[in-house]
Structures are given as C-alpha cells and as structure tokens.
Amino acid sequence: MRRWKRRLQQAATDWLSLPPDTMSGVSRLTCLGGEQVIVENVVGLLHVSDARVEVDLQNSRLTLLGRDFVVTLVSVGEVHVRGLVQQITYHAKGDVS
Amino acid sequence: MRPPHGVIRLLGSLRMDWRQGDIEGVLQACYRRGISLYRLEVRGNQCQVEILLTDFPMVYSLCRACGVKIRFIEKHGWPFWLQKMRQRPSFLLGFGIFVVLLLILQSMIWQVSVSGVQNEDLKQAIMQATREAGLYPGAPRSRFANVDWLQSDLLKKMPNLLWVGITVDGGKANVEVITKVPPSSPELAGPRDIVAAKTAVVKTVYATRGIAKVFPGQVVRPGQVLISGALADGEQQVPASGKVLAEVWYTSHVEVPLHIQRSSLTGQFVVRDYLAIGNLRVRLWGWAQPKYGAETTREQKSSWAMGHWKLPIQWEQARVYEVQPLALSRSEQAARELALHLVTQDVLSQSGGEKIILGQMVLQPTIAHGKLYETVLTRTEENIGAYAPIHLPQGKIMDNGTGA
Numbered sequence: 470m471r472r473w474k475r476r477l478q479q480a481a482t483d484w485l486s487l488p489p490d491t492m493s494g495v496s497r498l499t500c501l502g503g504e505q506v507i508v509e510n511v512v513g514l515l516h517v518s519d520a521r522v523e524v525d526l527q528n529s530r531l532t533l534l535g536r537d538f539v540v541t542l543v544s545v546g547e548v549h550v551r552g553l554v555q556q557i558t559y560h561a562k563g564d565v566s
Numbered sequence: 567m568r569p570p571h572g573v574i575r576l577l578g579s580l581r582m583d584w585r586q587g588d589i590e591g592v593l594q595a596c597y598r599r600g601i602s603l604y605r606l607e608v609r610g611n612q613c614q615v616e617i618l619l620t621d622f623p624m625v626y627s628l629c630r631a632c633g634v635k636i637r638f639i640e641k642h643g644w645p646f647w648l649q650k651m652r653q654r655p656s657f658l659l660g661f662g663i664f665v666v667l668l669l670i671l672q673s674m675i676w677q678v679s680v681s682g683v684q685n686e687d688l689k690q691a692i693m694q695a696t697r698e699a700g701l702y703p704g705a706p707r708s709r710f711a712n713v714d715w716l717q718s719d720l721l722k723k724m725p726n727l728l729w730v731g732i733t734v735d736g737g738k739a740n741v742e743v744i745t746k747v748p749p750s751s752p753e754l755a756g757p758r759d760i761v762a763a764k765t766a767v768v769k770t771v772y773a774t775r776g777i778a779k780v781f782p783g784q785v786v787r788p789g790q791v792l793i794s795g796a797l798a799d800g801e802q803q804v805p806a807s808g809k810v811l812a813e814v815w816y817t818s819h820v821e822v823p824l825h826i827q828r829s830s831l832t833g834q835f836v837v838r839d840y841l842a843i844g845n846l847r848v849r850l851w852g853w854a855q856p857k858y859g860a861e862t863t864r865e866q867k868s869s870w871a872m873g874h875w876k877l878p879i880q881w882e883q884a885r886v887y888e889v890q891p892l893a894l895s896r897s898e899q900a901a902r903e904l905a906l907h908l909v910t911q912d913v914l915s916q917s918g919g920e921k922i923i924l925g926q927m928v929l930q931p932t933i934a935h936g937k938l939y940e941t942v943l944t945r946t947e948e949n950i951g952a953y954a955p956i957h958l959p960q961g962k963i964m965d966n967g968t969g970a
Contacts, residue, residue, distance in 0.1 A: 514597040516590060517608045540606035543597060 496526040500557065506533060506550045514543060522550050532558040574604065578619035578643030581605070587633035589613050595628050619645055675705045676737035683743055688726075695723045696741055701732070710734045757803035760793040762786040763918065763952040766812035776806030786812065786950070796956050803956055810951045813924065816916070816944040818909040822901040823937050826894040829860065834888040842867070842880045852884075860889040901938040902931065909942040921946040 481487075496510040513525035517540055522533045538552035584592070589608065596603060601624060604616040617625055629636055651658050678701055680689045696702070699719045700709065710716065713732040720730045720741070729744040760776070767785050771778045776793040780786055795806035838852035868881040896904070906926060914921055924945040932939045 514594055517593055517606060517613075519607065519609050538608075540608075541604065543593070543603035543606060545600045545602075 494527055496529075496531075498531065498557070500554065503554050504551060506554060506557075508548045508550075510546055511548050514548065519552075522548075524548055526559075528562055530560045530562065532556075532560065534558070574616075574618055575642040576644060578645040579604070579616055579641075580619055580622055580638060581614065581616040581640035581642075583637040583639055584613040584615065584629065584634045585637070586611065586635050587629070589632075589634060591632045592625075592628050592634055595632075596625065599624060599628075601625060614639065616640070619643060672737070673707050674703075674737060675701065675707055675710070675734070675739050676703055678703060678739045678741065680741045680743065683745060688745070692720070692724060692727075692741060692743060695720055699723070701739055701741075707734065707737070710739065755805035755807075757795045757956050758805045759791050759795050759954050759956050760806045760808060760810065760951040761954040761957075762788055762790045762792055762810070762812075763950050764788060764812075764814050766814045766950050768792075768810060768812045769947060770811045771808065772810075773806070773808035775804055776808065778808075780810070789954075791954075791957055792951055794956070808951065809949050811947055812950045814918075814921075814946050814948055814950065816913045816946065818912055818942045818944065819940075820905045820909055820942060821937050821939050822896070822905045822908070824896050824898070824901055824933070825936050826896075828892045828894055829889045830892055831862075832888045832890050834858070836886050838884045838886065840882040840884065842882045844878050847882065856886070856888070858886070858888040860891060861886050862889050863887070898933065898938065902928070902940070905938060905940050906942065909944060913944045913946060918948050918950065921948040 494510055496508065499507040499509075501507075508524055508526075508531060510527065511524045512527055515525050515530065516523035517538075519538050520534065520536060522538055522540065524531050533550060533554055534556040535552050535554040538550055540548065541551050542549040589611070593603070593606075593608075593613075601621045602618065605614070606616075607614045626636070678693065678696060680692050680696075683689050683692065696716075699716055701716060710732070713734065716732055717730045720732075721727055724730075724743075726746055727743050728746045731742040733740050733742070765785070765787055768780050768782050770782060771780060771792065773793045776795045777797065779791050779794050786792065792810045793806045793808050795804050796802075797804060834856070836852060836854045836856055839850050840847045841850050842848075863884055863886050865882060865884045867883075870877040870880055906928070909926065910923065913923070924947055926945070927943040929941040929943060930939070
C-alpha cells in the first residue's frame, strides 16, 4: 500500500514535471549567503551546539559545521539555522562519521 | 505550520535558559512531540530557547525527566499582560470608566445654537421652544437622527417662522431659521386732496371720502382740485379718496416708412483664425476667399492670461458671414394700420394707469419722401386723480390747533 502510494506520487511528479521535493518527502537544503540555512523534510534533530548542527534526513544525516550557530526555528519537518557556515556534509545512513 | 515570530510573541511566549542535565535529549524529545522551538542557542552545557506558552507544561515535564534546570529570561504576550492587569485592578477600572465616560459624553448634545435671526429676544424664544421640544445641551444624540418631527414641531410652536432647519453635527446642534417677513402695513394717509393730473373732460366722479368739487362734463386743468379733503371749510381735514374718470385727448405724430432696407444672413460663412502677437495679426487658418455680395465680420478674441497679466499672444477667430440685402415695401393700407397700432401702443404706455380707448381720429395723412405721415388724435377714458396736499380756498388761514 505504502509502496503504491509512493509510486503514484512519483508518477504524478514526473507527469506534472514538478521538482521532486514538492511531493515525495525528499529533503531540501537552502543556504543563503553562507549565513542562513533552511533544511526541510527533516526527520529528527540529532545534535545542536554553537559550532555544529546535525539533523537526521530520510536517507542520510546532514552536518553543518561553522561558528555562532543559532537555531532560529525548530518546527515539524523544518529547521532554520543562522550563523557562519563553514562546511556542509552529508553522510549516508550506516556510515560512521 | 509555524506561526511567525511576531505572532508567537502576541500569543504568549517564554524564553528560557536551560542548564545541566541532558539538553540534547530534551531537544530531541521536543522535536518528536512536534513542539516548535524558536531562537535556539546552544553553548556547551547551556541553552537558551523560546517556546510557545501553551507548549510549556510538556516542555517542563520533559525537562524534569531529563534533569534540566529552567530559568526564565523573557515573557511576552497578552497572557502575561493580562496577569499584570489583574494585579492592578484600579488601573483597569480607571480605563473602563474612561471608556464609559467617553461613550456617554459623545452620545450627548453639547451645544445648541440658533442662526438666521438677529433679534436676541426671538433667538431666546426659539431656544426655549427647542428646549421644550427636547433639544437641549445634555439631550441624547440618538433622538435626533431624524429631525423632521422636531422641525415641524418648532414650526407649529413658532408661527412667525417660515422655515426651520436643524443640523446635528457631532455634539453640536444648529437651528437655522428663516423668519416670516411681515407684510408692509398700509400707508397711513394724512389729510389730502385729489387733483387733476391732466387736462381732461370729467365724465364720472366717484368720491368715497371728501367732497367732489367737479361735475361731469366739466373741463379740468392739471392741479385743479377734484375731490377735496377739507370738510366744513377746512375745519375738518380728511384724506380724500375716490376715482375721477375723465376723457383725455392725446395728439400723436407718426411716420411710417413705406420702403425698408433690411439685411439678413444667408447662413454661409467662412472662418479665419489668427494668432495675434501684440498688434501684429498672423493668419494661420482659413484662406478661403468667398465671393459674397455683402458680408459682415464678427471677431472673437481669446483672453489668455497668466494670473492677472494678459498675454501678448492671443488667438483670434473671425467669421465672415454672407449678407443678403432685402428690400421690403408696404402698401399704404398696411402703413396706416401700422401707424394706428403704433399710436395705440404709445398712448397706452403713457403714465396715468389703466386707459380705455374711446376712439381714434386720423388727421392729415400724407405720403412724402417714401413715408406716411399722420397725426392721430386718441380719446381715452382714465382716472385722472392724483393725491396732493390740502388746498384751502384763498383767505382761509390754516388753523387746526385752537379752532376758529
């Protein structure tokens, strides 16, 4: 049933040529000028500190490294971070960082 | 999904400082439970975070479970404001009284003024009447949404008013009235005579007051007393009144041309536009040169001005109309009729009030130099009486005081 739904969603997105993140839970990362980062479709919040923010995405883990991080908003599926970003890293699930 | 930050500040938000314990665990638990966190700053074992006030009980229990100590930094929103107000009931009461007072005062008439009359007594009377009708300072304003009834009421109360208009503008009521203009009182007539205004032959004398001094058939001259106001040889003097109908003769000399030159417009015209610069006129438009037998020109000049200063450049438009000369001639019969008509008009328009034309006589009709010359005698019947101060017979001394 779940697979059916996913396939249907996939087909609809392809047919309407929509960007994939609109329908099928693909995470999206928006980085504005290296100072503001918006991550959508987040599954979980793993770590927050002023130098490192780590969030859980569907198939991977995202690590932001930098300075003076302030998480301006943590909401359902959405994390907004402000600060000086130095490094953005994706780790596939199962990898050891 | 999430309210903007300004909105959470209004709804009620709390900024807290978390220390010690498993902060990471609290954050993750919050995320799992869908609790929105704002302006989250984590520095080592210390964290500052802002949450919605409604989420606080859950956050508090999570913090207790993870051994996190909470310290409040900021409080925002109306729930806190409401609490503050609850602690200061007198302020709230004052505010409430202010609002109520404002509502009461703005629903009252504050000032009633009367315009349209200069007379101070009448003004006071109108004020009194409006007060009795219910319009006075302090009266509720809602009563005067429709003022027709009040206007008719006032008109009924004050019969010397012609019109009453009431305007209620905010807390001010203005009663505008128009008073009836009293009819001019008949002139008080002093003692007087009625004398003849024209040379005439008296036909009938109707003396309603005074003594008639003339008889029908008598020829009177201007200034002659017709009805005397002096009774009993001048001892009693009254204003004479009455009518003296008499036959009056008018002699009119009239001339009527038999041939008339008249010109009329044919309706054909051309337009010429000029630009007038000072005295110079430059034709800009209208170059047609029509072959009119006769023409007349009418000019129209614009009055371009800057403020009060008339510009030296003006637009001028000239219309050249074609004129057709027209020669009319009358028959002698028509000329005679016209002459008589003109004379009648002239006689009737002369002073002396209403006239009845008794007869007309045409004398010496001659035709010379293309004109008809006539002398017409018109007999009319009219009232020849005119008022004059009392004229006493010669030798009689004016003596009203002691009586002779």
